[in-house]
Amino acid sequence: MSDNTHLLKYAIMNKHRINYLSLPALALVLTMFGNITSAANITVQQNEDSGLYSWVAESEGFSIELIQLLPDFVRAIYMAHDFPDAEVDEIAGYCVFGTIIKNTSQQQLDYDVADWYYTDKDGNSHPVKTKTQWLEQWRKAGVTFSWTLLPDKGTFYQGDWQQGFTTIKLPRDSEFSLIYKWSINGMEHTDTFEGLRCAPETLSEQ
């Protein structure tokens, strides 16, 4: 099965899943328990020039896009900000995704990356390393630069959106699922972003 077919399969599965999980009765039951597990509408795109993939998951009032980034791109970004070599190598060793999150509702949306985690192909769960954790590490290494990473927490109103890097500690080309949470007007939502894949080491490998 080609990579494209595999990714498309996930996209189709998720698109179908929404028809079942969005049943009003199920939503009502879940609402009673204070947390809605919704099912995102996931679309996959492959950049024509680079071959790199990006995924968009659109859920209840929340949209998240993950864009594969090559390790060399990540290195260039942090070297340009004078990070010590060890710190550059460490973050470039993660799977780094350009991440764009949007409030697509007309209400208040809150999120906290500390509540997010990912599962690897063996089903093991791992917390997402937060911006606060990275900054703590960087401060100890004498780095004061505090931007580029997706902010840990946010309160978004209508039209607000944000972007930054998300880091996943898995080998190149690994597949994983991201479980992410957000709330709209205090109502918590959880979704699973399936079929994600780390970027390869270089373009020729994809």
Place this chain on the structure above:
Amino acid sequence: MHLKHYLSNKFLSLSLLAIFSSLTALGTYAAWDVQPKLGYKLTPLPKPVPAPGFTLEDMDEENHSLKDFHGKVVLLNFWATWCPPCRREMPSMERLYQKFNGDNFTVIAINQMEDGDHVFAYTGQLEVDPTFTILFDKDSKVSNSYRVNGLPTTYLIDKQGNIRYRAIGGREFDHPEVEKQIMQLMQE
């Protein structure tokens, strides 16, 4: 006006262009730079909050304080050259500034943790060089005082120095809806 930066920046400009060109050639930068369409909604604060004061240097190392702009409506923008939506919204800020400058309105763009050379190299590549005030928050103290978590973040401050609107993420600031909000604040 920025002549003193010119010579020292020539090499930096070329270096920056080389980096951006290489990354674009790789396709990575192009992919990351594809952004959502910019919106125009600014969020009104339920209760106006006094805008924290600051004094920062501009490109020519001259100090500017927020209090210097008292009596004007201020669009206060936090940004950086490496931030794609910051770059995308900047032309709309310039158009807005050109339209309302002189009518008790100004635009201040506070750059985060970069220096004059770097920003000069960047603005030199723009089709229209920004003419609004660009200040340098080299240690992000001012952005911290405004509780800015990510870039770009923009505040609209009224003539009394109170924050009235907020926007997280890029916007088209010369959209008629935004212009209407600014005109309302100017007429207060």
